[in-house]
Each structure stands twice: as structure tokens, then as C-alpha cells.
Amino acid sequence: MNARDPLRRDLRRRRAALSQAERTHAGCLVAKHLIHTPWFRAARNIAGYLAVGGELDAWPALLAAHRVGKRIFLPVLAPDGRLWFQRWTTNTPMRHNRFGIAEPAASANRRLEGRALDLVLTPLVGFDRHGNRLGMGGGFYDRTFAYQRLLPNWKRPALIGLAYDFQEVEALPCEAWDVPLAGIVTPAGARRFGVP
Structure with a gap:
């Protein structure tokens, strides 16, 4: 068992306990904060996600x-x-991946690699004040943006976590493969973690 698993279970349980009204309200507050950030204003190509399992919308x-x-x-x-x-546009056909999560049907001419984006809104299970992110455990975001860890001056795209305030923890153990967040947006506001 991974040392992060008990924390991951606890935070996922707390997230799942939120009502739909609480989730909707939190997503709207986060959007209001995000649109006033320099990350959002400067971005042309923005990636997000479709929330599952109580993730912030x-x-x-x-x-x-x-x-x-x-x-x-x-x-x-x-x-x-x-x-x-x-x-994604309003006409984009969607399909479900192997985890049952909706994603756009693949089309090579409408696909980008992560480094071509300006801003990536990431789901998470937990985060700390240093920008360490606790995900679901699959490592997809860490593998995709590993070049940011290996090339410290390359910070495109800005990786911004979206979270409920209770998802902040005192400190997360940082593994060698973890890629930190540039910032976080919660219903309480937006914060930078020392990188653009």
C-alpha cells in the first residue's frame, strides 16, 4: 500500500459527501476567481477536465x-x-475511455500535446502550500508534464489545480516524478506557488 492511499481515501470520501448544490456553487466560485488571474487572461489554449467522483467542476x-x-x-x-x-467545441463527439470518463473522440488534426497549451486546469484529490498535488494515483498528469520537472525553466503550460478548500493538507510527500502545480484556485480564491 502506498503511504498516500489513506489520505487519498479520506479526501475522496469528504469530496463525495458534498451535495450537488455545494459542488455547483464551488465550481461557479472557482470560475469567478480563475477568470481574473493572469494565467487565464494570457491563455489562448486552455485544457480542463470533466469532473468525476466529486472532483471540483x-x-x-x-x-x-x-x-x-x-x-x-x-x-x-x-x-x-x-x-x-x-x-472541444459544442459539436465535438464524445466517447467513454477505459475508466468510463467522457472524452472527445480522437481526431489527430484537433489534438495537441501538453506543451502546446497555455493553461491546464487539473483535477486533484489534495494539495499542499508548496504546490504538490495528490492525484488519483494513475500518474497521467505527471507523465504528461514530466518535462517541466526535468527542464525547470520550461513552465508552459501553467498547471493550475482546481480544488475545494478542504483539500489543502499540511504537507504531501513529494516523489521524484511529481510535477508541482503553478497555482491553485479554490472557492476562497487563487494562489500562486512561486512559478508563473
Whole structure:
């Protein structure tokens, strides 16, 4: 068993206990904070996610981005255990991946690698004040953005976590493969973690 598993279970249980009204309200507050950040204002290509399992709903933020003409991308599982990002529009056909999560139907001409994006809104289970992110345990985001850990001056895209306030923990054990967040947006506001 991984040392992070008990914390992951506890935070997922707390997240799942939220009512739909609480989740909707939190997603709207996060969107209001996000649109006033320099990350959002400077971004042209923004990736988000479709919330599952009580994750903070990124949809209000993605719709706000879409309304002001930003290009929206959603993650697609790649065969090598990383993520590709597929362009999303209101006409994009969707399918379910092997985890049952909706994703855009693959189309090579509408797909980007992570480094071509400006801003990536990431789901998470927990985070700490240093920008360490606790995900679901699959490592998809860490593998996709590993180049940011290996090339410290390359910070594109900005990886911004979306979370409920209670998901902040005192400290997370940091593994060699973990890619930190540039910032976090919660219903209480937005914070940077020392990188653009």
C-alpha cells in the first residue's frame, strides 16, 4: 500500500459527501476567481477536465473561457499512459475511455500535446502550500508534464489545480516524478506557488 492511499481515501470520501448544490456553487466560485488571474487572461489554449467522483467542476470555468473566444481542450488517454489534449467545441463527439470518463473522440488534426497549451486546469484529490498535488494515483498528469520537472525553466503550460478548500493538507510527500502545480484556485480564491 502506498503511504498516500489513506489520505487519498479520506479526501475522496469528504469530496463525495458534498451535495450537488455545494459542488455547483464551488465550481461557479472557482470560475469567478480563475477568470481574473493572469494565467487565464494570457491563455489562448486552455485544457480542463470533466469532473468525476466529486472532483471540483471545471465546466463553469471552461464555459467562461469558451464565451471569450479561448480554445478549449479536454484530456484523452494516450496509449503510452500520458494524456493528449483534444480540441472541444459544442459539436465535438464524445466517447467513454477505459475508466468510463467522457472524452472527445480522437481526431489527430484537433489534438495537441501538453506543451502546446497555455493553461491546464487539473483535477486533484489534495494539495499542499508548496504546490504538490495528490492525484488519483494513475500518474497521467505527471507523465504528461514530466518535462517541466526535468527542464525547470520550461513552465508552459501553467498547471493550475482546481480544488475545494478542504483539500489543502499540511504537507504531501513529494516523489521524484511529481510535477508541482503553478497555482491553485479554490472557492476562497487563487494562489500562486512561486512559478508563473
